[in-house]
Each structure stands twice: as structure tokens, then as C-alpha cells.
Amino acid sequence: MNLFLAFDLTNFVGRFHPILVHLPIGFLLLGILMEWYQRRHKTEKLSTLIAFAWLLGASGGALAAFCGWWLGETGLYFEKDLFLHRWAGILIVIISFVGWRLKKNHVLHSRLMHRIVNFLILGLLIFEGHLGGNLTHGASYLFEYAPESVRNLMLEEKSEMVDLSKSDSILVYNDLVKPILEQKCFACHDNAVQRGGLNMASIDSMLVGGDDGPAFLAGNVAESELFRRISLPQKNIKFMPPVGDPLTYDEIKILEWWIDEGAASDKKLADLEISESVKPTLLRRYGLDTNPKPYYEMVHIAPLDSIVIINMEKNGFMVKTLGATNVLLDVKFSGDHLTFEQLKSLEPAADHITWLSLAETNITDEGMVTVAKFKNLTRLQLEKTNISDFGVAKLTSLQHLEALNLYATKVTNNCLPEIKRMKSLKRVYLWQTDVKPNDAQTLEDNNEELEVIIGQG
Ligand code: HEC
Numbered sequence: 372m373n374l375f376l377a378f379d380l381t382n383f384v385g386r387f388h389p390i391l392v393h394l395p396i397g398f399l400l401l402g403i404l405m406e407w408y409q410r411r412h413k414t415e416k417l418s419t420l421i422a423f424a425w426l427l428g429a430s431g432g433a434l435a436a437f438c439g440w441w442l443g444e445t446g447l448y449f450e451k452d453l454f455l456h457r458w459a460g461i462l463i464v465i466i467s468f469v470g471w472r473l474k475k476n477h478v479l480h481s482r483l484m485h486r487i488v489n490f491l492i493l494g495l496l497i498f499e500g501h502l503g504g505n506l507t508h509g510a511s512y513l514f515e516y517a518p519e520s521v522r523n524l525m526l527e528e529k530s531e532m533v534d535l536s537k538s539d540s541i542l543v544y545n546d547l548v549k550p551i552l553e554q555k556c557f558a559c560h561d562n563a564v565q566r567g568g569l570n571m572a573s574i575d576s577m578l579v580g581g582d583d584g585p586a587f588l589a590g591n592v593a594e595s596e597l598f599r600r601i602s603l604p605q606k607n608i609k610f611m612p613p614v615g616d617p618l619t620y621d622e623i624k625i626l627e628w629w630i631d632e633g634a635a636s637d638k639k640l641a642d643l644e645i646s647e648s649v650k651p652t653l654l655r656r657y658g659l660d661t662n663p664k665p666y667y668e669m670v671h672i673a674p675l676d677s678i679v680i681i682n683m684e685k686n687g688f689m690v691k692t693l694g695a696t697n698v699l700l701d702v703k704f705s706g707d708h709l710t711f712e713q714l715k716s717l718e719p720a721a722d723h724i725t726w727l728s729l730a731e732t733n734i735t736d737e738g739m740v741t742v743a744k745f746k747n748l749t750r751l752q753l754e755k756t757n758i759s760d761f762g763v764a765k766l767t768s769l770q771h772l773e774a775l776n777l778y779a780t781k782v783t784n785n786c787l788p789e790i791k792r793m794k795s796l797k798r799v800y801l802w803q804t805d806v807k808p809n810d811a812q813t814l815e816d817n818n819e820e821l822e823v824i825i826g827q828g
Contacts, residue, residue, distance in 0.1 A: 385442030388435055392503070395431030396496055398424045399467060402474065403489050422474040429467035436460045446566040447613040448506050449558045456502040463495050509615050541640040544574065547657070548629050551622045555612050574636050589634040592627050601626065624652040666771045666795070667699050667725040667749050674698040679719045686716040693725065699747060703728040714741050721745050728752035730776070736762035743768050754778040754800065760785040767792045779803040787814050790821075802826035 402424035409417045439460055443453050470488045473480055504512060514525040541547070552571050558564070560571040560581075569581030577586040577597070587595035600611035601618050610617075618626075628649040632638075645653070645661045653659040675698065680690050683702065687709070691701045700723045704713075709732040717724060724745045729738070730752045739762040742751065749771050753762075759781040766772065767789055775796060777786070783805040790799055791814060801811055802825050815823040 381441050381444050384438050385445055386438075388438040388442045389507075391431065391435040391438055395428045395435060395467075396500070398428035398431060399470075399492055399496065402428060402470075403493065406474070406485070406489070418474070418477055422471060422477075425467060425471035425474050429464060429471050432460075432464045432467055436464050446559065449614065450564045451558070452502060452506050456499065456506055459495060459499045459502065463492065463499060466491055466495065507614065541659075543629055543632075543638050543640055543643060544634075544636050547625055547640075551618070551625060555616065555618055555622070558615070559612070574634065587630050587634060590631060592630045595630055598627060598630060621652040621656045624649050625656075628652075665749065666773065667693060667697065667747070670699060670725070670747055672698065672722060675700070675720055675723045683716050683720060686713040688713075688717070699723055699725040701726040704732055707732050709734055709738075711738075714738055717741070718744065722747055724748060726750040729756065731755045734758065736765065738762075739765035742766065746770065748772055750774040752776040753780060755780070757781055759783075760789070763789045769793065769795075771795050774798045776800040777804060782806060784810050787811070790814065791818065796821055798822045798824065800824045 402421050405417045405421045405424065409415065409421070440457065442448075443457055466488065470492060473485065473488055477485065501513075514522050517525065556571050559566040560569045562570060562572050565581070567581040567583070569586060570576040570579070571586065580586050580596075583596060586597040592598045597611075600609060601623055603610045605617055612618075628643075628646055631646070632643045635643075640659070640661075650661055653661050674692075680700075683690050687704060687706050689703045689705050693699045693701060700720060702717065702720070702724050709729065714734075717727075718741065721744045725747050727742065727745065727748060727750070729742075731754070734753065734756050736757075736759055739758070742748070743765050746769070748769050751766070751769075751772060751774070754776045755778070757780070758777065760783055763777070763782060763786040766775070772793055772795055775790075775793075775798070778800045779802075781804070782801070784807055787806065787810060790796065797820055799821065801823060806825065808825050811823045811825045815821055
């Protein structure tokens with residue numbers, strides 16, 4: 372078979388099949404119709420013509436079958452559909468020659484005999500035509516635009532989802548990549564059939580590759596034949612899969628990402644770097660939200676006694692819970708003059724305060740000793756206060772602080788080493804301070820997770 376693949380003659384001869392195939396169908400139908408007409412009108416006049424139509428049908432059919440056989444050899448069709456279509460075609464040719472002999476000497480044979488041959492040919496032609504349609508257009512073609520109820524009946528929706536409820540245990544190759552290949556490529560590239568010499572049943576066999584070498588190069592999609600084949604324009608003769616549904620955008624993205632990340636067989640989702648370009652795909656196709664959750668969504672503690680909250684409010688704080696299911700607190704001082712006692716009233720809520728704003732108050736560096744006790748603090752606003760580098764230094768024990776606003780405070784370049792020590796910090800606001808923009812930029816450049824917002828001037 373591979374010998375045939377080498378010649379374009381295979382394609383050349385093969386492509387006459389669809390053209391040639393309709394003519395013999397017409398002749399055979401005409402033969403059957405003429406016979407029916409003749410019987411109704413009780414005449415014998417058409418008999419020679421009828422036999423002639425069957426002869427044309429049979430020989431035309433033989434020619435179409437010959438070309439069809441070659442077309443099948445191109446390997447561009449699903450093996451399992453092809454098998455039936457091929458042999459049903461041969462059967463049609465044989466029966467139409469038998470039919471021709473029968474019609475030629477029609478008086479010698481019973482009416483029943485004629486009827487059987489006619490029905491057999493009619494039935495086979497319909498069956499064969501349907502198989503041929505499926506081969507070229509895919510099984511869903513015929514009913515794609517049917518009314519919904521008919522469509523549901525005829526086309527079983529394939530559910531392609533793996534169980535992704537435990538996202539930590541998802542194996543990238545097994546659970547995400549392999550199902551795609553299985554559905555779209557295995558029909559022509561697995562242990563049973565190896566078109567182009569390529570077996571895609573395992574990573575190893577893909578690396579052994581096909582006639583043109585390995586199917587992919589781990590870590591390099593640009594050099595990967597597999598990726599090239601699925602991302603060609605669909606009209607290209609090299610496009611894969613040659614028949615059936617092409618890969619969707621999301622499927623291509625998954626394969627691209629997996630190859631780029633080294634095409635490992637046993638890596639879990641959490642082991643691989645989730646590139647920005649594959650994130651939307653993981654979310655859309657599998658419902659996997661791979662963005663890290665903010666810390667405050669992962670803290671689970673009992674709600675705070677409402678007496679404590681009322682006391683905080685009496686002391687001038689506005690207090691809100693983060694949400695209906697999240698009992699952590701968003702606390703903001705509403706005035707501008709904050710006393711030490713007022714600040715102390717927050718201490719019973721030390722584990723619950725996750726957002727705190729003391730902006731535009733007279734809070735001092737000393738007050739930061741109290742603030743540093745709020746171990747679940749993730750966002751702290753100190754803008755437009757007199758906080759200096761000393762105050763910032765007191766905050767380094769906060770393990771989960773993600774955002775710190777020091778805009779228009781007294782901090783200088785000396786606070787940068789302290790900020791660097793806060794490993795959880797993602798954003799720090801430093802504009803209108805004495806921090807030098809260049810040094811702030813250096814800090815940001817050296818800390819991938821950290822964004823320093825300093826504005827211009
Ligand atoms: C209907 C059959 C069929 C399906 C389905 C199919 N292929 Fe192919 N594939 C072929 C044939 C035939 C060849 C050999 C001719 C050629 O190279 O174009 C081939 C060749 C290839 C080659 C080149 C192998 C080599 O070394 O020459 C790659 C890579 C490939 N296919 C990838 C895929 C991928 C990926 C899919 C699934 C998305 C797929 N194929 C689905 C029929 C198929």
C-alpha cells in the first residue's frame with residue numbers, strides 16, 4: 372500500500388471516482404424504470420434497451436469501482452468505513468452484470484427473479500451512496516441541518532469530557548491530549564492502521580514517527596510535523612485529519628502547549644507552566660480556572676462575634692464582610708484622627724481583617740506594630756499618611772500581604788529592601804514618595820511577581 376502512496380497516479384486516477392460513479396447509477400435506475408414502464412403497458416418493445424442500460428450500468432460501475440479502489444489507496448479515508456463501501460461497490464458491479472445477463476434473456480426467467488435483482492440493486496445503491504457520503508463528508512453531514520429532534524435521534528453527541536473534578540490529579544497527556552488524538556487521529560494512525568507509517572497510539576511511537584521522521588520535537592512546535600499538519604489551511608493536501616472534523620481552536624492550543632512544555636507522558640496539570648495562551652482554553656473547554664486564587668478565598672474561619680464588630684464601628688471603623696460566604700473583613704477608618712485606643716479596638720478581629728484602610732489618617736509608624744498582628748491581611752492602604760521606612764519595616768512579618776499602598780507617604784529608597792522581603796507582595800504603590808523611580812524599577816525587574824506602581828515624577 373505504501374508503494375501506491377508514492378505515486379500521485381493514485382490520487383489522479385482516484386479522483387475520477389466521484390465523477391464516474393453517478394453515471395452508472397443513472398443507467399441502472401433507468402433500466403429499472405423502463406422495465407416497470409414496460410410491465411405496466413404490457414409491451415416488450417423496450418427489452419433490448421433495458422438490457423443495454425444494465426450493460427452500461429455494469430461496465431460504468433466497474434470503471435468507477437476501479438477508480439474508487441485507487442482513491443481508497445490514498446489512505447485519506449477512515450479504514451472502517453472504507454472496507455464496507457469497497458466491497459458493497461464490488462457487489463453492485465457483480466450483481467449488475469448478473470442483471471444484464473438476466474435482462475438480455477428476460478423471457479427465460481421468472482418475474483420474481485427480475486424483481487429480486489432490481490430490489491437488490493436499488494437497496495445496495497442507496498446503502499452504498501450513503502456510505503460514500505459518509506466517507507467524504509463525515510457521518511454527521513446528512514443530518515447536520517435536520518430539525519433538532521431528528522438530529523438528536525441520528526447523531527449521538529460525543530461527550531469528550533474527562534472527569535476534571537480533581538484538577539490536581541489531571542494528567543496532561545492522558546486526560547487532555549490523548550482523548551483529542553484518539554477522537555481525531557487514531558482511525559488512521561494507531562496500532563491497527565498506520566497511514567504514512569505513523570502510529571500515534573503512544574508518545575514513544577509518535578517519536579519513532581512516520582515516513583518523514585518523528586511526529587514532533589518535544590519543546591519545539593515549530594519543528595513538529597504533527598503540529599504543522601493540523602495548523603495548515605484545511606484545503607492543503609497535507610492537512611490532518613484529511614476527512615472528518617478538523618481540530619478545534621482549543622484542541623490545537625492544547626496540543627501546542629503540551630508539545631511546547633516538553634510533551635511529557637506523566638506530568639500533572641500543576642507540574643506544567645500554564646501559559647497565558649492556553650488559560651482561556653483550559654477554562655472554556657474543561658472549566659478549569661488556572662488563575663491562582665487570592666489568599667483570602669482560601670481562609671476558612673468561624674465568623675466574628677457581632678459584638679466585636681459593633682465595637683469596631685463605635686470606634687469609627689466601617690466594617691464589611693467580604694461576601695455572603697466569606698467572613699473575612701474589609702475595614703476602613705472613616706475619619707482622619709485615629710487614636711491608639713481606636714486602633715486597639717481592632718485587635719479582637721486580628722484574624723479576620725484581610726483588607727484594611729488607614730489612608731489619610733494620622734497613623735504613625737508605631738501603629739504598624741498593631742497592624743502587623745493581622746496575620747490574614749492581604750491589602751493594606753496607608754496612602755497620604757506619615758508612614759516612613761520604619762513603619763514599613765514593621766510589616767515584614769505579614770505573610771499574605773498582596774497589595775500595599777504607600778502613595779504620598781514619607782517612605783524613601785530605604786524601604787525597598789523591606790518590600791523585597793515581603794514575598795507575598797504583588798503590588799506596591801509608591802508614587803509621590805522619595806523613592807527613586809529607577810530603583811523602584813530595578814526592584815520590579817528582579818521580582819517577577821511584584822508590580823511597582825510609581826507613576827511619572
Ligand atoms: C482518514 C485518515 C487519516 C486521519 C484521520 C489522520 N491522518 Fe494523518 N495521515 C494520513 C495519511 C494517508 C498520511 C500519509 C500521507 C501524507 O503524508 O499526507 C498521513 C500522514 C500524517 C503525518 C506525516 C507522517 C509522516 O511521517 O509522513 C502526520 C504527522 C499526521 N498524518 C498527523 C495526523 C494527525 C495529528 C491526525 C489527527 C489530527 C491525523 N494525522 C489524522 C491519514 C490520516
